[in-house]
Amino acid sequence: MGCGIIISVIKKCFIEKENFLINYKGKKISILGMGSSGIACANLLDSLGSDVLISDIKDKNKLKNSIRKISSGIRIETGGHTKKILNADLIIPSPGIDTNFPLLQEAAKRNIPLLSEIEIAFSLINAELIIAITGTNGKSTTTSLIGEIFRKAEKDVLVGGNIGIPFSDLVNKVKKNTVLILEISSFQLERIKTFNPHIGIILNITPDHLERHKKMDIYAGIKADLFKNQTSADFCILNGEDPYCVKIAKRIKSQIIFFSRKNQLKKGVFIKEEKIFFDLKGIFYDFLPLSISSIKLPGMHNLENILAASTVAIVAGIKPEIIGETLKSFCGLEHRLEFVKK
Numbered sequence: 001m002g003c004g005i006i007i008s009v010i011k012k013c014f015i016e017k018e019n020f021l022i023n024y025k026g027k028k029i030s031i032l033g034m035g036s037s038g039i040a041c042a043n044l045l046d047s048l049g050s051d052v053l054i055s056d057i058k059d060k061n062k063l064k065n066s067i068r069k070i071s072s073g074i075r076i077e078t079g080g081h082t083k084k085i086l087n088a089d090l091i092i093p094s095p096g097i098d099t100n101f102p103l104l105q106e107a108a109k110r111n112i113p114l115l116s117e118i119e120i121a122f123s124l125i126n127a128e129l130i131i132a133i134t135g136t137n138g139k140s141t142t143t144s145l146i147g148e149i150f151r152k153a154e155k156d157v158l159v160g161g162n163i164g165i166p167f168s169d170l171v172n173k174v175k176k177n178t179v180l181i182l183e184i185s186s187f188q189l190e191r192i193k194t195f196n197p198h199i200g201i202i203l204n205i206t207p208d209h210l211e212r213h214k215k216m217d218i219y220a221g222i223k224a225d226l227f228k229n230q231t232s233a234d235f236c237i238l239n240g241e242d243p244y245c246v247k248i249a250k251r252i253k254s255q256i257i258f259f260s261r262k263n264q265l266k267k268g269v270f271i272k273e274e275k276i277f278f279d280l281k282g283i284f285y286d287f288l289p290l291s292i293s294s295i296k297l298p299g300m301h302n303l304e305n306i307l308a309a310s311t312v313a314i315v316a317g318i319k320p321e322i323i324g325e326t327l328k329s330f331c332g333l334e335h336r337l338e339f340v341k342k
Contacts, residue, residue: 022123025049030085033094034058034066040168041092041117044124046071053088055081086110092117095187116191118184121167123194125174130196131312132161134184134226135203135239139163141297142203142305143183149313149326155179162188179316186222196229199315200254201237201308205244220244230254237311239304240265257315259307261300269311276307278314295327 027050031042034056042054054070055077056063063078070076077084081103085091090113093104099114107114122130133143140163147159158170161182174180182197205220223244227236230253238245240258249256257280258268269278274292297306306327313323 023048024120027051027089028087029053029090029092030055030088031092032056032081032085032097034063034070035094035096037117037166037168038092038094039066039069040166041120042074043069043071044168044171045120046074048124051075053077053084055085057081086112088112090115092120093191095185095190099190113193114191115193116188116195118161118167118182118188119192119195121171122192122196124171125180126176127174127178127180128176129179129198129316131179131181131199131201131316132184132195132197132226133182133201133203133308134186134189134223135201136206138203138301138305138308139183139185141302142201142308143181145297145305145309145326145330146312147181148330149309149318149323150179150181150316152326153313153318153322157181184226186219189222189225192225192228194229196234197226198233199235199237199312200226200230201312202226202239202242202245202248203304203308204239204242216244220248224248224251227252227254235315237308237315239308240268241304257311259304259311261303261307269307269314271303271307276310278310278320297327297330 024045025048029045029050029052031038031052031054034054038054042052046052053075057080058078060067060078067076083103085103086107091104091107092115095116097104104114131146133139133146143159143163147157150157156175156178158173158178159165159181160170161167162185163183167182170180202223205223207216230236232253232255234254236252236254236256238249238256238258240246240260241262258265260268260270264270264272265279267280269276271277271292292303295306310323314320
């Protein structure tokens with residue numbers, strides 16, 4: 001059965017959504033860390049007329065390759081973070097820097113905003129559709145699969161974030177008809193303010209990064225921040241078999257859709273008789289002629305990634321035939337369960 005009713009409602013929601021672009025010209029901005037996202041953000045802000053300082057704890061000799069990528073107008077500090085970073089209107093720490101880092105605590109006392117690189121990039125774009133994927137496991141595979149589905153549907157697609165290309169490097173490529181697909185980590189979500197995907201996904205939540213987050217409830221809460229700025233016009237896609245995801249759903253404002261590999265759902269996406277079924281608001285159909293046995297991506301855990309990706313595509317109005325074709329051809333990422341030898 002077709003899904004025209006769902007598509008018409010969703011498209012209206014996406015058209016009404018707008019970002020309010022922020023002017024960073026003349027602002028003093030400190031960036032901590034010369035990783036790929038830090039350098040991308042520094043270069044972006046420099047191009048917008050910001051007064052940028054980028055700082056790293058490594059010495060200059062170890063950062064030669066990184067320094068070559070930094071625009072000439074950016075001030076550089078190596079060998080440690082000093083109090084120079086506090087002379088700023090805004091600080092953007094690397095995702096790897098803990099919030100308990102003393103200079104960041106001092107910045108908070110001085111009411112200097114601490115924002116994530118994804119927050120900065122988000123404030124500078126206005127894409128047709130933003131899809132964000134987080135979770136403990138499967139993020140890169142699911143992000144890549146969603147990208148392939150949208151490419152096969154001949155959409156203008158950009159894929160990045162915590163996978164490959166930093167969000168800041170995509171900003172100047174985003175057009176109004178762009179579908180932006182982002183992998184997002186819990187570290188990146190710690191310092192967001194307005195970041196809001198039209199479709200957000202949590203694949204699963206299992207113990208990870210507890211040396212930083214300390215408790216599972218704190219870790220799960222940070223993951224849930226992916227949805228904190230969503231409204232009833234947006235979509236939240238969750239693993240219906242994950243207890244933390246089920247708990248998170250109780251405080252979500254957006255439209256929730258569960259996916260499940262093991263159970264048939266009254267509302268959501270699930271597997272039945274070796275086929276993927278979609279059931280939402282009285283609209284029910286399967287991805288004929290696709291069967292689970294025809295999917296190339298190996299591993300039972302990848303069925304959950306496939307269900308999440310399929311849910312995103314259906315919500316965005318991609319035809320089931322295109323989703324099915326992509327699932328039959330997508331083999332996964334390099335060095336992830338690749339066949340080596342028999």
